[in-house]
Amino acid sequence: NAGVTQTPKFQVLKTGQSxxxxxxxxxxHEYMSWYRQDPGMGLRLIHYSVGAGITDQGxxxxxxxVSRSTTEDFPLRLLSAAPSQTSVYxxxxxxxxxxxxxxxxxxxxxxxxx
Amino acid sequence: xxxxxxxxxxxxxxGRAANLPCNHSTISxxxxxxxxxxxxxxxxQYIIHGLKNNETNEMASLIITEDRKSSxxxxxxxxxxxxxxxxxxxxxxxxGANNLFFGTGTRLTVIP
Numbered sequence: 001n002a003g004v005t006q007t008p009k010f011q012v013l014k015t016g017q018s019x020x021x022x023x024x025x026x027x028x029h030e031y032m033s034w035y036r037q038d039p040g041m042g043l044r045l046i047h048y049s050v051g052a053g054i055t056d057q058g059x060x061x062x063x064x065x066v067s068r069s070t071t072e073d074f075p076l077r078l079l080s081a082a083p084s085q086t087s088v089y090x091x092x093x094x095x096x097x098x099x100x101x102x103x104x105x106x107x108x109x110x111x112x113x114x
Numbered sequence: 115x116x117x118x119x120x121x122x123x124x125x126x127x128x129g130r131a132a133n134l135p136c137n138h139s140t141i142s143x144x145x146x147x148x149x150x151x152x153x154x155x156x157x158x159q160y161i162i163h164g165l166k167n168n169e170t171n172e173m174a175s176l177i178i179t180e181d182r183k184s185s186x187x188x189x190x191x192x193x194x195x196x197x198x199x200x201x202x203x204x205x206x207x208x209x210g211a212n213n214l215f216f217g218t219g220t221r222l223t224v225i226p
Binding site: 031092098099 | 211214
């Protein structure tokens with residue numbers, strides 16, 4: 001059972017570099033989302049998607065782009081990395097957007113921006 | 115979404131039942147109660163959820179009071195691997211984002 005797979009697990013970037021965090025799910029889930037978790041804080045929603053071809057912004061979207069060309073994949077792009085984006089990033093998916101569907105999380109990407 | 119209140123930490127002896135309380139006194143009629151846990155350095159793991167009725171699955175039981183203002187997560191036979199931060203979350207149906215608000219949770223330590 002693969003579930004939600006995130007790659008890479010760890011990444012170090014220099015300020016100004018760009019990169020893409022990968023997220024894939026094999027459960028045919030419609031809803032996918034990206035959160036970031038900073039030390040001592042809860043998860044904050046970055047972007048989400050209710051289905052292929054549809055994306056929208058969450059609480060903290062600035063500096064990030066997403067796309068959803070397939071049901072399975074939901075990559076998160078950092079356009080120009082900043083030290084404030086140092087965080088742990090989690091991708092999640094659920095069958096639909098409705099709150100009676102549990103969300104399943106990947107194991108995260110730990111990102112450091114120098 | 116309604117806010118939740120949980121004790122910051124609890125201990126439980128290995129093999130005993132762990133009962134984790136959660137207050138959600140402002141919960142609305144259409145809001146679900148969810149429990150997740152986060153084991154150090156891993157992603158949040160879904161445990162169980164419910165609306166009105168008590169629920170049980172292979173991991174845990176969820177007891178929701180009749181007025182729905184509080185709930186208890188029960189791990190029937192705690193093991194060392196259950197040491198984690200447990201989050202109680204209430205969430206309502208959304209037309210847009212299903213944004214889960216993870217508060218500070220309860221840090222459960224299972225003691226040998």
